[in-house]
Amino acid sequence: MKNLLHIYSLRKGPQNALWLQELAHREGTPLLLVNCQIIEKQYKKLAKALPGTDFFYAIKTLPHQSVINTLHSCGCGFDIASNGEIAMVESCGVPAARCIHTHPIKRPSDIERSLDYGCTTFVVDNPCELEKFTKYRDRASILIRVGFRSPDAVVDLARKYGCQPEDVFILLEKAAEAGISVKGLSFHVGSQAITPHAHVRAIEDSGDIIRESRRRGLFLLEILDIGGGFPAAYSDDVPDIEEFCAPLRDAISYLPENTRVIAEPGRYIAAPAVTAISSVIGKAMRGDSMWYYLDDGVYGSYSGRIYDSATYPIEVLKKDGTPRPSVLAGPTCDSIDVIAEDIMLPELEPGDLVIGHMMGAYTIATATDFNLFPRPKIVVMNEKQGSCRAQTHVLQRNGFTTKMARS
Numbered sequence: 001m002k003n004l005l006h007i008y009s010l011r012k013g014p015q016n017a018l019w020l021q022e023l024a025h026r027e028g029t030p031l032l033l034v035n036c037q038i039i040e041k042q043y044k045k046l047a048k049a050l051p052g053t054d055f056f057y058a059i060k061t062l063p064h065q066s067v068i069n070t071l072h073s074c075g076c077g078f079d080i081a082s083n084g085e086i087a088m089v090e091s092c093g094v095p096a097a098r099c100i101h102t103h104p105i106k107r108p109s110d111i112e113r114s115l116d117y118g119c120t121t122f123v124v125d126n127p128c129e130l131e132k133f134t135k136y137r138d139r140a141s142i143l144i145r146v147g148f149r150s151p152d153a154v155v156d157l158a159r160k161y162g163c164q165p166e167d168v169f170i171l172l173e174k175a176a177e178a179g180i181s182v183k184g185l186s187f188h189v190g191s192q193a194i195t196p197h198a199h200v201r202a203i204e205d206s207g208d209i210i211r212e213s214r215r216r217g218l219f220l221l222e223i224l225d226i227g228g229g230f231p232a233a234y235s236d237d238v239p240d241i242e243e244f245c246a247p248l249r250d251a252i253s254y255l256p257e258n259t260r261v262i263a264e265p266g267r268y269i270a271a272p273a274v275t276a277i278s279s280v281i282g283k284a285m286r287g288d289s290m291w292y293y294l295d296d297g298v299y300g301s302y303s304g305r306i307y308d309s310a311t312y313p314i315e316v317l318k319k320d321g322t323p324r325p326s327v328l329a330g331p332t333c334d335s336i337d338v339i340a341e342d343i344m345l346p347e348l349e350p351g352d353l354v355i356g357h358m359m360g361a362y363t364i365a366t367a368t369d370f371n372l373f374p375r376p377k378i379v380v381m382n383e384k385q386g387s388c389r390a391q392t393h394v395l396q397r398n399g400f401t402t403k404m405a406r407s
């Protein structure tokens with residue numbers, strides 16, 4: 001039986017229990033609280049851990065204007081993978097030169113939309129996709145995505161995308177014949193990497209490919225995109241980012257000269273920046289456990305329980321009462337809609353609040369409208385003045401700026 005209580009202290013910073021209660025009372029639940037100060041802090045920690053690397057935030061992780069505006073003002077670029085994501089960065093005034101298009105499979109209309117915007121760097125991992133760029137060879141350049149499998153990552157992405165390392169040269173030869181410019185390589189060893197081993201190995205192997213391409217006089221391959229995968233601290237056993245990146249820095253130092261390293265972080269930046277606030281809407285004793293039904297669940301912002309294999313630190317604001325075996329479930333009629341089981345909670349009543357931490361990555365991004373329950377309202381705090389165009393009104397509290405915006 002797990003006791004998830006008291007993992008995080010709500011007394012830290014402005015997210016104290018009383019303030020969350022006031023906010024929930026004023027705005028209603030379910031709510032997602034996006035703290036832009038944490039977005040900025042995470043970006044800066046990662047940038048410090050990997051000096052010399054240029055970052056392109058993976059918008060898919062938490063596609064919200066406040067996040068884009070915050071990172072844009074920090075000097076971060078953006079990884080876009082769809083026309084919807086292009087529309088979002090465009091609406092935030094991000095110059096196209098600060099974006100790369102990383103989807104390995106694209107429709108001609110996706111390529112054209114990106115080129116019209118001015119984003120000219122694309123990712124390719126197979127001959128069919130490369131062929132699509134023959135007609136755009138004067139306007140586009142390519143990164144070849146290589147698939148390095150990562151058994152250590154919680155989400156292994158190399159199963160679906162990335163060519164075999166030995167097939168890179170087939171693509172490079174084809175590109176050379178077609179007059180398509182290949183600027184470098186990219187990889188993504190999987191999301192939430194638990195150890196740095198896969199990144200290190202992929203950097204080393206990519207270095208070998210770059211060297212060999214130069215030796216054969218094919219392409220200089222000046223860019224190495226090391227993807228995402230940087231781990232977020234969902235639990236205490238996740239390595240600190242500085243510790244995680246130390247072996248990566250070492251591997252990068254052995255890359256061939258004049259290799260520019262870029263990365264596409266998502267989770268590490270977004271996960272800790274969002275707190276979910278939901279309310280108990282009903283309860284029932286079933287077997288030995290008390291089931292609490294919330295107004296948010298796995299079809300809403302807890303969707304990462306299903307799609308992202310994520311377990312979020314959860315706590316309740318009520319601390320009084322004897323803890324008893326409990327289950328937290330979402331509001332839909334589906335039995336899969338369970339957020340946490342076998343946890344010890346004091347007895348809750350309808351209206352009591354449940355707080356989910358580390359809820360920024362792949363949460364609201366993958367939420368659905370199932371049962372037509374409304375998606376959580378997004379509340380933005382600590383965004384620098386004047387940067388969010390989606391705001392509806394601005395509140396001041398203890399010197400912090402809080403903006404309310406519907407997702």
Ligand SMILES: Cc1ncc(COP(=O)(O)O)c(C=O)c1O
Pocket residue numbers: 058061079102157188190191192227228229230264265266267268361
């Ligand atoms: C191409 C690509 N880049 C970057 C990311 C972000 O990865 P992470 O959230 O692990 O940092 C993803 C995640 O799926 C991705 O598919």
